[in-house]
Amino acid sequence: MSGLSRRRFLGLTGGAGLVLAAGLAGPRLLGRAATTGELLASEVPLPTPFRVPLPIPAVLTPVAREADADRYEIVQRTATAEILPGLRTPIWAYQGTFPGPTLESRSGRTAIVRHRNELPVPTVVHLHGGRTPPESDGYATDLVLPTSGTHQAHQHAGMLDPDAKVVQGVRDYVYPLRQRASTLWYHDHRMDFTGPAVYRGLAGFHLVRDAEEDALPLPRGERELPLMIADRAFAADGSMRYPSLDSTLATVPGVEEPYVAGVLGDVVLVNGAPWPVAEVSATRHRLRLLNASNARRYDLALDPPPPDGPAFTQIGSDQGLLDAPREHDHLPIAPAERYDMVVDFGRYPVGTEVTLVNRAGTGSTAYVMRFRVARRGIEDSDIPDRLSTIEPLNRTQARVTREFSFRGGPTGGRHGWLIGGEPYSPSRIDARPRLGDVEIWRFVADLHHPIHLHLVNFRVLSRGGRPPGPFDGGLKDTVDLRPGEAVEVIARFDGYRGRYMFHCHNAEHEDMGMMANFETT
Structure with a gap:
């Protein structure tokens, strides 16, 4: 543009x-x-x-x-x-x-x-x-x-x-x-x-x-908890503190110079409450985890860990159920990613307080919330060995392989965030996949960038030239890149014809140019 x-x-x-x-x-x-950005106190x-x-x-x-x-x-x-x-x-x-x-x-x-x-x-x-x-x-x-x-x-x-x-x-x-x-x-x-x-x-x-x-015997009802995790900072008058160049959000976009890499708050909110506590029964609970922070990454773990085995059983990713459950001791989660986890609080004595901690945080951001195992309960859930069937996609099906770099760079004499060396323009189409085709997209990053594709889901093919990592399973729509890393994803571009976006989901990067368009034809 x-x-x-x-x-x-x-x-x-x-x-x-x-x-x-x-x-x-x-x-x-x-x-x-652990993350990219600057703390706003x-x-x-x-x-x-x-x-x-x-x-x-x-x-x-x-x-x-x-x-x-x-x-x-x-x-x-x-x-x-x-x-x-x-x-x-x-x-x-x-x-x-x-x-x-x-x-x-x-x-x-x-x-x-x-x-x-x-x-x-x-x-x-x-x-x-x-x-x-x-x-x-x-x-x-x-x-x-x-x-x-x-x-x-x-x-x-x-x-x-x-x-x-x-x-x-x-x-x-x-x-x-x-x-x-x-x-x-x-x-x-x-x-x-x-x-x-x-x-x-x-x-x-x-x-x-x-x-x-x-049809699956997963925890449900009050034992299914949607958890939106988001960090914020607060001004002296109680308002949310954010370093906009224009606080009305009506004129000049962008943030003050120290925060262009991302805004990190010092208060961790879950469903809009600071470090809340949830009373749970000593049974399995399903946690629908969403990182709705602008830039902060979390590495979630339980303290104390359960006495026997991993803390989390993953049953789903961004786009629903995995084919089979996976077990994790901890969970890295980037902005816009979702993970569907089961935690068995029946492995703790009644009266135990279990803290969801952030291993990537320090000070006030080192913890997220607490669960209080308040009572016994009848266990009526289970985690089957098989959860779903996911369409296999492999390299031989891919019609096209494309590469996109996500990097900072100067634009108009100022620092911006670019895809393929260009800031966002509504008038530029960077890819035109044919409806129904399978393509491989390779993303290369300078710093942390969680990359989101609209319309489609994808599977992670490789990370850093190696097989997908332990948290890459299932169908995703957002994939996190670490500094200097390359990730390949494979997707079938079906559903609808038209113009869609892909972008970094660090919201400050997105606002300062790190978006692009594709058009299914």
Whole structure:
């Protein structure tokens, strides 16, 4: 995209200048290369951990049920929430809560979600992991302008990316959900402002269920816990502290110079609560783990570990069930990744307190939440040796192999984040896979980059020239790259024709240019 056309787009979205943040001597790696980013400290005393009960997001009820579809309505609006005890925090929220309400859908049954934007800026909703037609996928320029009409974007519709779909106030997102049972999530995806918008609260779960998963004797009901993990920092007035160049998110995008590698907070929230505690029975529990942080990686473990055997039994990945369970003593999880884990609290005596710790953290970020084994329970679940069947894909099926580098680099005299040496442009298509074809994509990184592909799922073929790692199993839509690493993934590009995105899911990298387009043809 030329400088002129990019300025034109920023005029529509409320931006007025370069997308990239101020110059950077070099991105920072923290904690022995555990993560990439810079710590932003809170300006208020941090609360004592393990005092707040774990909240579970409410499940949204459809406003209408049709023969083959459920209709929902969500209002995006400002609200306040008591996140830190005794403080009121302004948030941007779906239905006024952080996280937003959980949607639960059946595979193959269409969900139609009407979003009404009562925020002061344009928004875009992306169903992360959804197999979604392009017009509902949440492309970064497909704006929903505020209902108020006061935002300057409504005056500049003719200056937008010509392929963008812009509406005023309300959009119906149509999700056919022709996909396996899986843990999806929805979040804001506006070009150049994803990071601060999600940071302020625009994120929620969307769970897809199917008959195959229902037939398995896995933990369910109150023994199935969706856990959205996200780090934040708080200002002296209780607001979320984020280093935007423009705090209104209406003009200049980007963050202050020290934070262009990623924003790391010092408060770990689970479902919007700081270091919460959950009372559990001494039985198996299913943990649907989502890393919804902007840049922070976690390496999760249990303290104390169970007395006999690994802490976690993995039953699923980003895109649903594994073919067979895998056992882990710990779990690295990058931004936007999901892992479906079973923990058997029956291996601990009643009264035990089990802390979910972060081996990649220090100080206040070294722990995440606590489970209190409060009572005995009747064990009515099991983990079968076989969970699902996954279509095999191998190198001989691949029609094309493509390579993409994810690196920092100068753009317009400032530091940016680039794919193939180029910052994001809505007008450039970097790959045109044919519908139904299998392709291998090779990603090469300079620093940590969690890479997300819209529309498709994939399998990891290799990591660093070796076989996939122990956490690479199953079908994924986000894969984490470590500094200097190359990863190959293989995918079948089926579902829908149209323009889609792939990008780094470090939200600061994404906002500062590390996105690109592919088009299924």
